Amino acid sequence: MNTRSGPRQNRHDPGLDAIMSERRQLINLAYRLLGSLAEAEDAVQETYTRWYAMSREQQAAVESPGAWLTTVASRICLNLLNSARVRRETYVGDWIPEPLPGGTEWISGRPGGATVDPADRVTLDESVNLAFLIVLESMTPAERVAFILHDVFCHSFAEVAEIVGRSPAACRQLASSARLRLRASPPSATPAAQSAGVVRDFKQAWAAKDIDALIRLLDPDATAVGDGGGLATTFLDPIEGGEQIAHAWVALAHRKPADMTFLERTVNGRPGLVAEQDGAVVTVFAFEVAGDRIRHIWVIRNPEKLRRWTTG
Numbered sequence: 141m142n143t144r145s146g147p148r149q150n151r152h153d154p155g156l157d158a159i160m161s162e163r164r165q166l167i168n169l170a171y172r173l174l175g176s177l178a179e180a181e182d183a184v185q186e187t188y189t190r191w192y193a194m195s196r197e198q199q200a201a202v203e204s205p206g207a208w209l210t211t212v213a214s215r216i217c218l219n220l221l222n223s224a225r226v227r228r229e230t231y232v233g234d235w236i237p238e239p240l241p242g243g244t245e246w247i248s249g250r251p252g253g254a255t256v257d258p259a260d261r262v263t264l265d266e267s268v269n270l271a272f273l274i275v276l277e278s279m280t281p282a283e284r285v286a287f288i289l290h291d292v293f294c295h296s297f298a299e300v301a302e303i304v305g306r307s308p309a310a311c312r313q314l315a316s317s318a319r320l321r322l323r324a325s326p327p328s329a330t331p332a333a334q335s336a337g338v339v340r341d342f343k344q345a346w347a348a349k350d351i352d353a354l355i356r357l358l359d360p361d362a363t364a365v366g367d368g369g370g371l372a373t374t375f376l377d378p379i380e381g382g383e384q385i386a387h388a389w390v391a392l393a394h395r396k397p398a399d400m401t402f403l404e405r406t407v408n409g410r411p412g413l414v415a416e417q418d419g420a421v422v423t424v425f426a427f428e429v430a431g432d433r434i435r436h437i438w439v440i441r442n443p444e445k446l447r448r449w450t451t452g
Contacts (some may be wrong), residue, residue: 158205158206159188159191159205159209162205162206162209162210163184163188164263165206165210166184166187166209166210166213167180167181167184167262168262168263169210169213169214169217169288169289169293170183170184170213170217171240171262171268172267172268172273172276172288172292173214173217173218173221173284173285173288174217174220174221174224175237175238175273175276175277176237176238176445177238177240177262177448178238178444178447179220179224180217183213183216183217183220184213186216187209187212187213187216188209190212191205191208191209191212207299210295210303211299211302211303214285214289214303214304215303217285218281218282218285218303218304221281221284221285222281225281231369231370232368232369232370232376233366233367233368233369233370233374233376234365234366234367234376234378235277235367235369236270236274236365236367236426236438236440236445237270237273237274237277238440238445238448239270239407239408239412239424239426239438239440239445239446239449240262240268240407240408240409240448241405241406241407241414241424241448241449242406242409265409266327266409267288267292268408268409269327269408269409269410270407270408270410270426270428270438271327271328271428271436272322272327273408274436274438275321275322275325275327276288278321278325279317279318279321280314282304282306282314283314283315283317283318283321284318285300285303285304285314286300286304286311286314286315286318287314287315287318287319287322289303290311290315291315291318291319296308297309297311297312297315300315327428328428328429328430328435330429330430330431332409332410332411334429334432335410335411335427335429336404336411338357338427338429338432338433338434339404339411339412339413339427339429339434340404340411341353341357342354342357342427342434343402343404343413345357346389346390346392346393346402347393347402349390349393349394351386351387351390354385354386354389354390355382355383355386357432357433357434358382358383358385358386358433358434359382359430359433359434359435360381360382360383361380361381361382361435362380362381362382362385362433362434362435362436362437363378363379363380363385363435363436363437364378364379364385364388364436364437364438364439365378365379365436365437365438365439366378366438366439366441367438367439367440367441367442367445368441368442369441369442369444369445371441371442371443371444372422372441372442372443373441374439374441375388375439382433382434385437397417399417399418400415400416400417400422401415401416401417402414402415402416403416405424407424407425407426407427408426410426410427410428411427411429412424412425412426412427413425413427414449421446421449422441422443422446423439423440423441423446424439424440424445424446424449425437425438425439425440426438426440
């Protein structure tokens, strides 16, 4: 998304500054709801379009513009989630959330190296851990919205009810159901520093084509999931079992192009790897480490999900 609403250019309007100061929070919310930064930016842009479509009198009548923007953005995201469930039934292979690069905080980049607005930042915490987002994908749209708004962004159930169009009691139940799903598949709590060591050892064993070392680093019940979206080659079905994954990764090592390099990078705030070829990121590897073993590997090759990644 490369355009912004025209009124934003008037930097001397304190009311406008207050409205636009909500943008970062809205991007944070929308990404967690949708799992796609591209869709999140579109949802937030649509939110501001609706705000500026109102007359000044209508805007002045809004008691809390921030709450209004949050409500509208959440409803847009809820509608997108409902339609996404249908779209993903025809998605080629498994759908994995769009990975975010960076350190403790990621600033969204535009193709061509355009200047980044501080309001476009996504703050990275455990609620954007890829393992956490994968669990969110198992929730119904209403469960996901109720859970994220209440448990992550601390909105009351009365506020959530207004957004999703259900009673506060029903929203409380939605959030409770979401928590049950999360407890059934809790993301690992392994510290990032410990995970980084395991991922680094995995990278070294992979480069050495040391299948025994890879097996030792993988949980016996580990899974690997690929996402090419029909636009890049990857395995369509998940690989299950540490030994099977080790054999698959050694096979990948034997086919690695000479100009491809693997680098240690942060993926959604957790240690990961990226493959670079001809100066471009072509694959992102995200890991979930439990203790001293890898429990999940997510391989994102869909180029539409890698546009935010830059070299260096």
